[in-house]
Amino acid sequence: MNFSWLVTMAWRDSRRSRSRLALFMSSIVLGIAALVGINSFGDNLARSIREQARELLGADLVLSSSQPFTAGTLRGRPQTPGDSLAVALAPALGRLGQRRSEEASFASLVSFPRTQGVRLAQVRALGAGFPYYGDWETQPAAAGAQFKAGQSAGALVDDVLLVQFDAKVGDSVKVGTLTLPIVGRVLSTPGQTGFSAAVAPKVFIPIALLAKTNLVKPGSRVQYRTYFQFAAGTDVAAIIKPLEPKLEQANIDSDTVASRQQSTGRAFQDLTRFLSLVAFVALLLGCVGVASAVNLYVQEKLASVAVLRCLGASGRQALLIYLIQTSGLGLLGAIIGAALGAVVQLVLPKVLGSFLPVAVSVSVSPTAVAIGLLTGLAMAVLFALLPLLAIRRVSPLRVLRASFDDDTTTPDPLRYLVLGAVLLFVVGFAYAQTREWKQALGFTAGLLVALGALAGLGLALRYLLRRYFPVGWSYVARQGLANLFRPQNQTVTLIISLGLGTFLLATLFLTQALLLSRVQLSASGKQPNLVLFDIQTEQERGVEQLLQKQGIPIMQRVPIVTMRLAAINRRTVGELRKDTASGVPLFALTREYRVTYRDTLSTSEKLVAGTPPQAAVAGGLPRVSVDANYFQRVKLKLGDTLTFNVQGAPLAVVVGGTREVDWARVQTNFLVVFPTGVLEQAPQFHVILTRVKNNQQLALAQRALVRDFPNVSAIDLGLILQTVDEILSKISFVIRFMAGFSILTGLLVLASSVLISRYQRTRESVLLRTLGASRNQILRITVVEYALLGSLAALAGVLLAGFAAWALAVWVFETPFVGSSLLWLPALVALVAGLTALIGGLNSRSVLSQPPLAVLRAEG
Numbered sequence: 001m002n003f004s005w006l007v008t009m010a011w012r013d014s015r016r017s018r019s020r021l022a023l024f025m026s027s028i029v030l031g032i033a034a035l036v037g038i039n040s041f042g043d044n045l046a047r048s049i050r051e052q053a054r055e056l057l058g059a060d061l062v063l064s065s066s067q068p069f070t071a072g073t074l075r076g077r078p079q080t081p082g083d084s085l086a087v088a089l090a091p092a093l094g095r096l097g098q099r100r101s102e103e104a105s106f107a108s109l110v111s112f113p114r115t116q117g118v119r120l121a122q123v124r125a126l127g128a129g130f131p132y133y134g135d136w137e138t139q140p141a142a143a144g145a146q147f148k149a150g151q152s153a154g155a156l157v158d159d160v161l162l163v164q165f166d167a168k169v170g171d172s173v174k175v176g177t178l179t180l181p182i183v184g185r186v187l188s189t190p191g192q193t194g195f196s197a198a199v200a201p202k203v204f205i206p207i208a209l210l211a212k213t214n215l216v217k218p219g220s221r222v223q224y225r226t227y228f229q230f231a232a233g234t235d236v237a238a239i240i241k242p243l244e245p246k247l248e249q250a251n252i253d254s255d256t257v258a259s260r261q262q263s264t265g266r267a268f269q270d271l272t273r274f275l276s277l278v279a280f281v282a283l284l285l286g287c288v289g290v291a292s293a294v295n296l297y298v299q300e301k302l303a304s305v306a307v308l309r310c311l312g313a314s315g316r317q318a319l320l321i322y323l324i325q326t327s328g329l330g331l332l333g334a335i336i337g338a339a340l341g342a343v344v345q346l347v348l349p350k351v352l353g354s355f356l357p358v359a360v361s362v363s364v365s366p367t368a369v370a371i372g373l374l375t376g377l378a379m380a381v382l383f384a385l386l387p388l389l390a391i392r393r394v395s396p397l398r399v400l401r402a403s404f405d406d407d408t409t410t411p412d413p414l415r416y417l418v419l420g421a422v423l424l425f426v427v428g429f430a431y432a433q434t435r436e437w438k439q440a441l442g443f444t445a446g447l448l449v450a451l452g453a454l455a456g457l458g459l460a461l462r463y464l465l466r467r468y469f470p471v472g473w474s475y476v477a478r479q480g481l482a483n484l485f486r487p488q489n490q491t492v493t494l495i496i497s498l499g500l501g502t503f504l505l506a507t508l509f510l511t512q513a514l515l516l517s518r519v520q521l522s523a524s525g526k527q528p529n530l531v532l533f534d535i536q537t538e539q540e541r542g543v544e545q546l547l548q549k550q551g552i553p554i555m556q557r558v559p560i561v562t563m564r565l566a567a568i569n570r571r572t573v574g575e576l577r578k579d580t581a582s583g584v585p586l587f588a589l590t591r592e593y594r595v596t597y598r599d600t601l602s603t604s605e606k607l608v609a610g611t612p613p614q615a616a617v618a619g620g621l622p623r624v625s626v627d628a629n630y631f632q633r634v635k636l637k638l639g640d641t642l643t644f645n646v647q648g649a650p651l652a653v654v655v656g657g658t659r660e661v662d663w664a665r666v667q668t669n670f671l672v673v674f675p676t677g678v679l680e681q682a683p684q685f686h687v688i689l690t691r692v693k694n695n696q697q698l699a700l701a702q703r704a705l706v707r708d709f710p711n712v713s714a715i716d717l718g719l720i721l722q723t724v725d726e727i728l729s730k731i732s733f734v735i736r737f738m739a740g741f742s743i744l745t746g747l748l749v750l751a752s753s754v755l756i757s758r759y760q761r762t763r764e765s766v767l768l769r770t771l772g773a774s775r776n777q778i779l780r781i782t783v784v785e786y787a788l789l790g791s792l793a794a795l796a797g798v799l800l801a802g803f804a805a806w807a808l809a810v811w812v813f814e815t816p817f818v819g820s821s822l823l824w825l826p827a828l829v830a831l832v833a834g835l836t837a838l839i840g841g842l843n844s845r846s847v848l849s850q851p852p853l854a855v856l857r858a859e860g
Contacts, residue, residue, distance in 0.1 A: 006317065010324040013304065028290065028333035029340065031283030032376040036341025039368035041348040041360075048360045053257045058131030058190040059227035060236050061097065062255040066562060066592055067647065068224050069093070069252050089246050096239070097228035101130035102207055106222045107534075107713050108215055110161075110203050111174045111706045117165030118702035120713055121158075122202045123175055125210040132229040134190030139169065143184025147204065154183030158201040175205060176213030176710040215711045218683055221534060221562070248574055251564050251645065253590070283375070284426070284447070287383040294326060295387035295493065305394040315392035322388055323381070330380020334373045341372060375429065382425060385418045450800050454499040457796050458492030476777055480784025483764070495793040502797025502832050503804070506825060510805035528555050528667065528689040530698065531715040532705070535686040539709055546704055547690060550697065556689040558668045560594050561682045566650060567643035568636075588634045593644070597674040601625075601659060604667055610638050610657025613675035623656025625673045631658045642672075646682050653678075783837045790836025794829040801825075 049056070063069070069089065105124045111117065128150025136144025138156060146152045155173050162168060162185055171182050186204065205213075216222055230236055236256050240247075247254055305318045313321075342364050349360040389412055426447065431440035462485040470481070484491045530552075535543050544554060565588065566573060573589045576582050601612055614623040626636065640655045653674070661669050668687055692698045698716060705712050765778050802822060 006320050009321045014325050025329045025333040028376050029337040032334045032337025032372045033340035036338045036368050036372035037344025040345040040365040043365035043368055044360050055134035055190045057257055057260045060230045061228040062225055063252050064225040065252040089250055097230050099129055099229040101127040101227045103225040104222050109706050109713050112165045112167045114171050115165045120715055124202055124204050125207040127207045130227050131190045137187040138184040152183055154181040156184045156186045156204040157182050158186050160201040176215040178213045287379045290383045291386055294384045298387050305391050306396055309396040319391045326384035327381050331377050334376025338369045338372045382422045389415055454496045454796055455492055458495040462491055476780045479781040483785045494789050498793035499797040502794045503800045506798050506801030507804045528691050529717045530690050530692050532688040532712055534713050540686050552690050554690055558596050558687045559684050560596055561679045561684045563593050563644040563646045566645040569641050583635050595672045595674055596670050597676050597679045599676055604662040606660045608658045608660050613673050615675045615677045621652055621654045622675050622678050624653045625657045625659050627671045628658040628660050630671045783841050786840030787833055787837040790833035794832035798825045
């Protein structure tokens with residue numbers, strides 16, 4: 001077989017069809033552009049995280065705990081049961097590293113006396129030296145260097161706070177009972193993003209002044225950290241490994257440069273994998289258009305293939321000629337898409353910049369480009385092969401009789417082989433993007449279900465129209481419906497193409513509406529909009545009196561005790577973490593639990609199994625109630641024993657019941673609820689939920705709290721929701737930006753599917769004109785056909801999207817499905833149907849310009 005002859009024939013044959021195959025190529029271009037752009041961005045992000053890992057952490061090692069654990073923080077404070085472990089560990093920690101800095105951080109109301117502004121902020125009391133890697137970015141620049149050197153007697157304040165309250169360097173800020181001058185504006189700190197600064201703005205003060213704030217008391221929610229710097233080349237992980245059991249017993253977490261790099265990389269790697277799947281869906285959607293375009297292209301080329309067969313070409317040679325054509329166009333589309341993807345990756349860091357903890361250095365990733373080229377070529381070949389296989393069976397008799405039907409009675413084994421290869425490629429690529437077989441198989445199964453449902457709809461439509469044809473309808477309607485089941489119809493292909501595009505678009509918007517619904521606060525006047533926390537037991541009565549004087553109602557009082565899980569059924573946390581077969585998720589073993597105590601369920605809870613919290617009976621253990629979802633994820637059973645470490649004191653309880661918790665309600669909700677009579681004497685703080693009428697009443701209450709109870713913090717839920725709304729608008733933009741590739745590809749598939757079907761409609765339309773049909777009638781016939789196709793495909797896509805969004809709500813986001821978001825879907829159905837009919841109608845204009853003699857000559 002002469003390969004050069006095959007290439008020459010493919011080139012010559014393509015000259016008349018290049019404009020028709022342009023849409024086929026453009027679908028691949030967009031998919032590959034998204035894929036290469038996202039993968040290049042992911043590679044650049046991973047490289048930047050590796051290069052800037054030390055700056056992310058600011059040190060070589062960070063130890064953190066909710067209790068003091070170093071000699072400096074333990075000195076001069078009342079001893080608690082949990083301090084004995086920390087005291088025993090302090091000498092070993094004192095020998096670590098060459099330099100160290102300590103920090104105590106907590107949430108507190110801060111005020112600006114000049115402007116009388118008050119807001120909840122994260123107060124970070126830092127010792128000299130930190131950060132050891134990376135630099136403060138402050139105004140003036142010298143302020144950060146002086147603070148790091150321990151020479152500052154003032155506060156550094158996040159730019160977000162200063163802008164909000166029109167404060168400036170030289171003003172003062174009040175933290176607790178301490179008033180400090182603002183010596184610098186913080187623009188950025190190592191590892192901090194614009195996202196975190198907007199949600200939790202920070203005020204930095206020297207740790208030597210922490211005691212003067214009078215904010216840190218027994219039971220206060222404070223996070224203690226110690227930062228260590230080691231000599232260059234030190235294996236920090238090897239040094240800390242022998243101490244890990246003791247650190248775990250003392251509830252001290254450790255974080256090294258390697259672990260921070262791994263956790264940060266994993267989080268953003270998940271993001272890039274998700275975006276890569278979005279791009280892959282766009283590519284798959286484009287490949288449906290490829291299959292549709294090549295299928296119709298093959299139908300048009302059957303006469304040319306028959307001539308080649310008469311001239312001695314074999315079926316295999318004819319197949320290779322057109323396979324070379326599509327492969328060449330696929331490779332060209334992949335090259336153009338890779339170049340466009342290189343441009344896209346320049347945009348992504350700007351779009352996602354406020355969410356990233358590192359400055360991403362942009363460069364073209366050879367790996368991403370190579371994967372994009374191979375993926376585009378493979379998808380073009382595999383999806384084009386399905387319709388191209390029919391070329392092998394074209395008979396030379398077609399030259400003599402245009403109506404001759406090829407032998408299709410015996411199944412083609414190669415077709416099943418190609419289908420298997422397509423399926424394996426989809427599964428393999430999905431796994432390469434997610435690294436999870438369950439997700440890869442689930443993604444493929446969902447895709448097959450959608451394709452099967454849409455194909456079934458197309459087949460059912462053809463059968464029902466043929467079986468129950470409305471013979472009494474008008475001539476135009478009958479002809480439009482008859483086009484859907486006539487020979488060489490594209491009903492199934494068009495429904496799959498249009499339905500998949502609608503399905504992806506609708507799922508995107510339904511999911512977005514679902515996420516937005518989780519943070520929306522009801523406009524009802526009965527919802528709390530102010531939360532006071534960190535109220536000490538002896539302050540509770542005074543805070544209530546302060547609120548009552550200002551006419552602010554107390555809607556809920558809640559005591560909160562912090563603790564950690566120590567054992568499940570007498571198996572310690574350390575044993576469970578080592579046992580990878582236990583199935584207990586890591587978060588359940590390492591998190592800090594904030595629990596409350598009461599004997600009844602709240603209005604946001606519903607009993608699922610067992611009983612509400614109950615006190616111990618006849619020498620038994622207290623019975624707690626746990627969240628039903630937590631109960632399932634931790635693989636608990638009713639009657640299991642949980643042992644908690646309540647700030648150094650062990651406490652064993654029995655799982656007595658489970659509750660369904662409405663986490664979307666604006667009130668305090670808990671994973672674990674204890675009965676009364678168990679935790680009353682434990683160190684605790686209290687939370688009060690209330691509602692203010694307006695911003696003036698809020699400001700008065702906040703100023704009074706800062707004056708009389710400086711350690712009490714107040715969360716303005718209105719401000720939080722406004723901040724969240726701004727963040728979600730950025731996230732929505734990112735989603736829309738990436739979804740744009742899928743949407744644009746879907747529109748191209750719609751256009752290519754309808755445009756290429758024009759070549760099938762030409763013969764029928766001209767024959768109708770020969771028989772006396774007017775141009776207006778033919779146009780209306782076309783509009784009826786495509787409007788029905790678009791309506792059914794869009795309706796099917798919307799129904800599938802509704803099911804997909806429901807599944808995401810239940811199994812992924814674990815939140816109730818929001819039915820109100822379905823209200824706009826009929827508009828989407830009408831839009832898709834209208835676009836399909838419009839493109840089909842515009843298509844027919846060129847068809848109507850064909851003179852009737854053209855078809856007579858062709859049949860001659």
